[in-house]
Structure formats: structure tokens, C-alpha cells
Amino acid sequence: MAQSKDRESNRFSARMGRYAKVGTNMGGIAAKFAGARFFGMNLDNAKNAAELAEALGGLKGPLMKVAQLLSTIPDALPPEYTTELAKLQASAPPMGWSFVKRRMRAELGAEWQGRFAEFGREPAAAASLGQVHRATAHDGRVLACKLQYPDMASAVEADLKQLQMLFSLHRRMSPAIDTREIAKEISARVREELDYAREAAHIAMYQDILSDYDQVRVPSVVDELSTRRLLTMGWLTGKPLLEYKEHSQEERNLLAKTMFHAWWHPFSHFGVIHGDPHLGNYTVFEQEGSPAGINLLDYGCIRVFPDAFVQGVVDLYRGLLEEDNDRVISAYERWGFKNLQKDVVDVLNIWARFIYGPLLSDRVRSIADGVSAAEYGRKEAFKVHSALKQLGPVTVPQEFVFMDRAAIGLGGVFLHLRAQLNFFQLFNEQIEGFEAETVRRRQEEVLRSAGLSGASHAA
Numbered sequence: 001m002a003q004s005k006d007r008e009s010n011r012f013s014a015r016m017g018r019y020a021k022v023g024t025n026m027g028g029i030a031a032k033f034a035g036a037r038f039f040g041m042n043l044d045n046a047k048n049a050a051e052l053a054e055a056l057g058g059l060k061g062p063l064m065k066v067a068q069l070l071s072t073i074p075d076a077l078p079p080e081y082t083t084e085l086a087k088l089q090a091s092a093p094p095m096g097w098s099f100v101k102r103r104m105r106a107e108l109g110a111e112w113q114g115r116f117a118e119f120g121r122e123p124a125a126a127a128s129l130g131q132v133h134r135a136t137a138h139d140g141r142v143l144a145c146k147l148q149y150p151d152m153a154s155a156v157e158a159d160l161k162q163l164q165m166l167f168s169l170h171r172r173m174s175p176a177i178d179t180r181e182i183a184k185e186i187s188a189r190v191r192e193e194l195d196y197a198r199e200a201a202h203i204a205m206y207q208d209i210l211s212d213y214d215q216v217r218v219p220s221v222v223d224e225l226s227t228r229r230l231l232t233m234g235w236l237t238g239k240p241l242l243e244y245k246e247h248s249q250e251e252r253n254l255l256a257k258t259m260f261h262a263w264w265h266p267f268s269h270f271g272v273i274h275g276d277p278h279l280g281n282y283t284v285f286e287q288e289g290s291p292a293g294i295n296l297l298d299y300g301c302i303r304v305f306p307d308a309f310v311q312g313v314v315d316l317y318r319g320l321l322e323e324d325n326d327r328v329i330s331a332y333e334r335w336g337f338k339n340l341q342k343d344v345v346d347v348l349n350i351w352a353r354f355i356y357g358p359l360l361s362d363r364v365r366s367i368a369d370g371v372s373a374a375e376y377g378r379k380e381a382f383k384v385h386s387a388l389k390q391l392g393p394v395t396v397p398q399e400f401v402f403m404d405r406a407a408i409g410l411g412g413v414f415l416h417l418r419a420q421l422n423f424f425q426l427f428n429e430q431i432e433g434f435e436a437e438t439v440r441r442r443q444e445e446v447l448r449s450a451g452l453s454g455a456s457h458a459a
Contacts, residue, residue: 094123094131095149103147107230115225119145127280127298129193134235142235143222152194160187185398189275193300196231198452202299203233205450206274209266215258215293217285236295238283242416244291249420251291255284256419258294260426263410268430271310271443275402276301278409279416303402304447307440308334313403314434317427320349320356328352336397344394347387354380355407358423367414367423376415377408 095103100121104112113119116135123131130148137143149155167183192198200221207218217236225232244255259282266272274281276298283295312334319327325345332340332348340348353360354377358367368376388394414421447453 094126095147097121099150100133100147103150104230107147107227108225116143129300130229135232137222142237143225144219144233144235145225146196146231146233148194148196148229156190156194160190163187180395181398182396182401185401189301189303189402195228196226196300197228199231199300200226201450201452202302205272205302205446205452206266206296206299208446208449209270209272210262210296213261213265216262217293217295219295219297236283236285236297238285238295241279241282241284241294241413244284245416245418247291249418252417253419253421255291255294256414256417256421257426259410259413260421260423261430262294262296263406264427264430267305267310267313268434269439269442270446271305271307271439272446273303273305273402273406274299274301275303275406276409279413282413301402303399303406304443304452305399305403307436307443309399309403310439311436314431316352317356317359317431320352321360335400338395341391343391344388347384347391347394350387351380351384351404355404358411359427360424362422362424364420364422366418366420367411371415373412373415376412 104119108115117138117140118136120134122133124134124144125132127146129152130146133145133147135143135145163186164183167180200223203218203221207220210216210218219233219236222232222234241255244252263274266274274296281296281298283297284291285293285295312331315327315334316331319325319331328349329340329345332345337344337348358365444453
């Protein structure tokens, strides 16, 4: 990859001033929480959540990525808080052309424009940490140039400090779940998303993993036009997934089945997941006017799991299927849950039966009957929260965070598509002949091939 110099120090003081102001706002909310707790007062969660959203409203970028993650983890924060956080914009205002020119010059050198036949002045898309410009190579290839927003490293660190304060407050007020491992996991993954060289390696890994499956397309990386803060890829033409909501059941099922494979195959065979399954990360490509498959976009949030964790996922499924309680408990222990009393296992099983429910019955069905995509998982999360209030705190293992988030996100996609599939059959095809040792070997090979060996996320 090309090398670049860091020329953003002039923005640092302005950004730190903004974060200092937000820190002051957060401090005021913290003082209110502490006072209410000391005097035994009840707090209005909805009102305080609105105040929190106002305090954080100036923060675009990393915190919005964090908010997306938190909204799917049962009881990481009170539901009123995740609802308010979700209302905040998920993207920063786009960088203007003058900044884009400076950034591209810093990444590719003074003659950067000569390396493209065309380079779009306006961003084609915006994300939480950067924006995408459409460009054309001299050989005619259409390119997607993902350019990181200025000073994101310091912005991420400032946001994560606010997140730690938020988690700390929640632990004091409602200690059903010990959120320290959740905070650790989110922090690690968001920091990784800053490194576009790592994301390029993730893309190479997914090209390898999905090479035999034509229904999922993975972009190609243009290494000579990529750096740690600029990722240049081949442009994948496609339409938003939601444009297919009113297509035939057969076409909607095809897309859902493709999504299922794109997510479960890498996990069950390589111990890898695409940890950010929201609708903006998929588009649909067509052949002869009909949907033919999925473009899988954005590889910043990839999670690699130890083979023991993957074994736990399979064991928990089989334990629930066969009503084998010893196997269920063993699976939770493989995941890293500790001090499992029977009452706690019963509560964890509420969530497990929800996540695994569609995979346990051998029939064609929806992922959840009579539930909207927005509400998917909320009722079960509330049950878990209420029960753990009596038994907690329970520490959620680090690896569980993105597994859970991804499963909820995937379920939401199936609900949007109103898919009717035999999820039992699809899942059992993926775990047929499963052996943890084989997963470990495959994972080592694919990481080494992508240049990620020794840099695995696996704990």
C-alpha cells in the first residue's frame, strides 16, 4: 500500500474543544444521576435519555457507530437511551472539495489527480468514519475511493471516553449486566475500523472465503491507490436492498437465503463474521432484470473468533434442539460466562431461544411472526433485563457482543424482506460435519493468506 503522512494536527485543538464541551454536558448528567441515587429518587429514563442525546448531538462519526452497536445488545443501556441515540445522525457532514484535495494529496502525493481518469468532487456515500467518492481508472474501471474523515483517531478516543462514562453510570443505576467486557469489545473494534489497510486485508480474506459462491460479490482492492486512510476498491453496481421489499416471494427468499449464506458460512467454516449487518452495507446486483445476489460492502467491522467460541455456538444450538441442559451450560462456559447458577442459565436461555428459535423447527417460516424489523429482539431483551435485575450482575463475555449484534441485524434484514425459509435446513447445511479443529486450521490458512496472521481478533 502507498504511504502517507499525518498532516491533521492543525485540527486537533478545535476538535478537543468540542469534546471538552460535550464532556462538560456529560458531567452535568452524571451529577444528576449521582444525586438521584444518593437521595433515593427515581429518574425519568426517557427525559434523561433526551438530555443525553442533546449533550451528544454535536458528535458525528464514531459515537454514532457505537450507538448502532449498543442498540442491539440486551440491556447494555436502557432502551430509552438506545432509542434516543439511534435518532442522532449516523454520519458526519461531508468533507468539502478543498479538504478532499488536501487529504488525497497527503495520501497519494501532489500528482494524485493524474492517477485517475476522473475523480468525483461530491461524495457518492457517507459513513460514520469516512466518505466514498466515485472515480474512474485510466483503464476504464469504475472505482470507489473511501476517504477517512479528518482526525478520526482522536475523535474515536474522545467518543470512547464518553462511552465509558455512560456505561459506568448505567452500572451504578441498573446493574443487571456488567458492561465492562462490552465496552472493551466495542472499543477494540471501533479502533480497528480506523485502519483501512486492515480493512483491505479483510476484503482479501472474504474473497477467499466466498470464492465458490457466485451469489455474493466482494469488491477488489486497488493496492497502489490505497493507504491506511484511503481505501480504493472496484465499484460494485447494485440497488438498495429495501427496493426489493415488494418483489415476489421467490425473489425476496433468494436474497434472504444469500444473506444467510454470506453470514453463516464464514462463521461456521472459518470462525469469522461480518459484524455490521445494517441495510447500508448490502446492495443487490441483477442479471437480466432480476435480482441475482448481494454485494457485500464495508469490511471495517470483521470479527474473528477462537474455534472454541464457534464450538460453543454449535453446542448451544444442539443442546437447545435436544433439550440437553448440560450441553447448554457447557456452551455458555465456552463463550466465557462464569459462575452460572441455574437461575442465570434460565434467563440466558430466554435470549438463546429467541436467537436460535427459527433454526430449531424444521419447516418453512418467517424469522419472527408479527414483529417489525425495528422491534425485533426488544421484547426478549426486556425479559432478560427484568430477570437479571433480580439475579445480576452478569458479565457478558467480549466475544458475545458482535455475535449477538450481527444475529439481530441479520434477523432485521429477513423481516424487511418478509422472507419465508426453512432456517433449520439452511443452518444444518452450514454445520454439517462441523469440527472445531477444522475451523481452526481453515482460519489460520485464510488469515495467513490475507496477511492477517498474528493480527487475529481471536482472544
